Amino acid sequence: MDPVRHSVRALLFDGEELVLFRRDKAGREPYWITPGGGIEKTDASPEAALRRELEEELGATAGPVVPVFSRVEPGYRSTVYVARLVEMDLSRRNEHDNSGHEIQRIHPEDVGTVNFVPAELREFVIENAAVLPSLVDARRRYRPVVDVHVLLFDGDRVLLGLRHDTGYADGEWGAMPSGHLDEGESVLAAGAREAREELGIEVGELDVVHVMHHRNPGCASRIGFFLVARSWSGTPINAEPDKCEKIAWFPVSELPANTLPAVVAGIQAQGGFSLHGWERPELAELRDEAARSKCEELTVAVLAAVDGGVLMISDAENDRLPSTIVRPGESLEQAIARLHPGPPSYAGAADYVSSTGVTGRRFVFTVTPPPDSVPKGLRMPARDRALIESW
CATH class of the missing domain: 3.90.79.10 (Nucleoside Triphosphate Pyrophosphohydrolase)
Incomplete structure (x- = not known):
């Protein structure tokens, strides 16, 4: 049985427009295609193949990619991803022949006005023109991550956890417990769940003591709720050692130097609301x-x-x-x-x-x-x- 050829292509957004190639071949009507190509044996994954193709054809780097469309024929399979262009330097291209390979930008809703191929992808883009950019662009409708931090106090001391193997801010101290709000969950329910999952305790009434609109330097923004537990039952333990190296109590006035800056600001805040990280970063x-x-x-x-x-x-x-x-x-x-x-x-x-x-x-x-x-x-x-x- 012959192996199935697998190609990868990108619906590459630059602002509001798609980056496409117009191809002109003798004896054929001009047509438009997405950047991409076949997966090679040396490619570690389909995504790696896509990024290699973007580099070879456009000298381009892209942000996160999302698979959105597949086309399967006998002996052939094509996977199409949505991505957003970050940088393009055509001098980095190593394609040997770029003749008849004109780069054009077209609004997705206008794809139907050109000979965009294949026809199945053309219809998919037309039907989903309003949705596709939102898959890789949070600016379309702001949906921030919501952090929920529960502050447990023992006199003038607060409980912190040393982050470990989480993929972000490992080796720094954060509020303990804390986590992200799940869909359909209230902030208070999230705080109680995190206390149960991370510390093995049941918290009593929770008070929202501070709300922070935080932006990481050079990165995305998020909303943080800081809650104080009036009481809890059980003894706090490190119930998730795969994510937290250890837990410890620290005086509020002597927090470790490697505590996340937003957490320090939230602990020391005097109620109400604050902006954090919105000043121009150093x-x-x-x-x-x-x-x-x-x-x-x-x-x-x-x-x-x-x-x-x-x-x-x-x-x-x-x-x-x-x-x-x-x-x-x-x-x-x-x-x-x-x-x-x-x-x-x-x-x-x-x-x-x-x-x-x-x-x-x-x-x-x-x-x-x-x-x-x-x-x-x-x-x-x-x-x-x-x-x-x-x-």
Whole structure:
């Protein structure tokens, strides 16, 4: 039996538009296709194959990918993913022949106006044009993660847990118990559930003592509820040692230096509501947060004004901001200085996965005052265009 050929393709969103290829072949009507190609034996997974194809065809990196469509024929299978473009540098392409391979951007609702193939995918995109971007873009309708922190006090001491093997902020202390609100669950019910699961205790009445709208430096925002348990039954134990190395009591005035900053602010808050992390972050904060998020690679790009215009690298097909990967042992400041001198100020960030499967975070910094005017018709990802326009 012949092996089944498996290809992967991307509905790659750049802002509101899909990045497509227009193909022109002799004797055939022009047609539009998504970037992608066949899975090779050296690819670790279908997703790895997709990211390799994006690199080869577009010099592109993308954020998280979501499979949304499959097409199966005898001896052939195609899986289509939705993804959002983070960065594109066409000079990185290693496709040998890009002739008749024009890059175009088309709104998904306009796919029906062109010869988009295959027809099954064309109909799928038309039917789901309003939904597809929301799968990879939280900005469409804000649905924040809701954190629920239960504070247990013993006199002037509060109980904390040392995070372990969770994938985020491991080796730092957090409120104990704490967790995320589940769908259909009240904040109070979530607090009681977390106390039961993480500490093996039953809490009495819970009071909401503080609400925080928190944003991690260079990352997404979330809502945090801080609850105080008036009483509890049982003795707190570390009931989830796979996620928590140990639990301990600490005086509120002497919390460990490696306590999550938002947790410190929530414990020390005096009731009501607060914003935390919304001020422009320092470079050290950005790097610390990237480490908490287990980013294996950091990239920096700069917004700089030169001779009244925006500093860009341009070729016949696209424009891009100067950018570089931070070298081992190099600080963010040093990497930025390699691109352009000037005091850096954080402008934005996006997470990505490289073609080799490395998880990374790309930061953009302003290093000069804005230019006299912003050029029109920039041929770069919408995310960067938006940063330039808001500079």
